[in-house]
Amino acid sequence: MPLTAAEIYAGLVRATETRPSAEPSPSQSERWSPGASRFREDPFREKNETLDGVLSFIEPDDVVLDVGGGAGRYLPLALKCRRLVNVEPSAGMGAQFEAAVKDAKIANAEWLHSDWLGAQIEGEVCFTANVVYYIADIVPFVEKLTTAARRRVMVIMHSIPPTNIGANLHRLVYGREPALAPSHRELLPVLWDMGLLPDVRVLGPSDFIVERARFAGREEAIQSALPAQLETSQLEFARENVERHFDEIFMESDGRYRRRPAPSRVLLITWETKTPAK
Ligand SMILES: C[S@@+](CC[C@H](N)C(=O)[O-])C[C@H]1O[C@@H](n2cnc3c(N)ncnc32)[C@H](O)[C@@H]1O
Numbered sequence: 001m002p003l004t005a006a007e008i009y010a011g012l013v014r015a016t017e018t019r020p021s022a023e024p025s026p027s028q029s030e031r032w033s034p035g036a037s038r039f040r041e042d043p044f045r046e047k048n049e050t051l052d053g054v055l056s057f058i059e060p061d062d063v064v065l066d067v068g069g070g071a072g073r074y075l076p077l078a079l080k081c082r083r084l085v086n087v088e089p090s091a092g093m094g095a096q097f098e099a100a101v102k103d104a105k106i107a108n109a110e111w112l113h114s115d116w117l118g119a120q121i122e123g124e125v126c127f128t129a130n131v132v133y134y135i136a137d138i139v140p141f142v143e144k145l146t147t148a149a150r151r152r153v154m155v156i157m158h159s160i161p162p163t164n165i166g167a168n169l170h171r172l173v174y175g176r177e178p179a180l181a182p183s184h185r186e187l188l189p190v191l192w193d194m195g196l197l198p199d200v201r202v203l204g205p206s207d208f209i210v211e212r213a214r215f216a217g218r219e220e221a222i223q224s225a226l227p228a229q230l231e232t233s234q235l236e237f238a239r240e241n242v243e244r245h246f247d248e249i250f251m252e253s254d255g256r257y258r259r260r261p262a263p264s265r266v267l268l269i270t271w272e273t274k275t276p277a278k
Helices: 005-017 028-032 049-055 075-079 091-103 138-148 167-174 184-193 218-225 232-244
Strands: 063-067 083-087 109-112 123-129 149-158 199-205 250-253 256-259 265-272
Touching: 005 138, 005 184, 049 075, 049 199, 049 265, 063 075, 075 083, 075 091, 091 109, 123 138, 138 149, 138 184, 149 184, 167 218, 167 232, 184 265, 218 232, 218 256
Parallel strands: 063 083, 063 123, 083 109, 123 149
Antiparallel strands: 149 265, 199 265, 250 256
């Protein structure tokens, strides 16, 4: 029997959990808490194609659930809706979110410390950005998004998932192909099998942590590419490879170095749920 779309999806997620670069950890909290501050972004930042696209679906009276909202990169939603609830299992991410809310003096945003499947909450809109790549059991996760949303579900994925951006580097460091996280290509068949017919909007260029990082010099850039947990012989192999292929991975930008940008775009996958009462 051929695998279902959901089984294919689960297989991809599980493979990424066991790849050498994945941080092995038993819980979402431990997995995401280190480095959670990197996920913060100014809620009052200038609007761009991505924020405009997302905000166009939000209405002033909406309660918006930001599922796995992390440190609040999508806090600008709170500036357009009645209430925003970040349903987030990671304690580190939640703490960063609360700090971001306090610093920005945003009064209508709060953190609900919970995994999505365990959360007892509903809203007009269920929004989730850069989370579904990590959800092996995707069908119940999506079912709950649909039942908890009184009007609309919005799923943000990047056309190249952030964890796949480093695939070329992974080959150089480990000398083998990385397991690739699922993208929209794998999620959409799951949604179609569930009887959903979402709209897919291509928004702005992806601008996430890896894309934004800048390094003062070549050595700092090389160090950023070498995982801390490598053994000495592996480290020598990796370093030699990264140095040899430096110009394929990095480029100069304003006197500093950055990763060469991948042609990744932000995708908004969205569908309506129940017809709102008149
Ligand atoms: C890559 S971060 C994205 C954070 C934020 N949405 C953003 O775009 O910056 C993935 C987030 O998903 C959260 N997450 C993972 N599994 C989850 C689940 N089952 N329920 C809710 N959140 C989850 C993690 O704790 C983490 O904060």
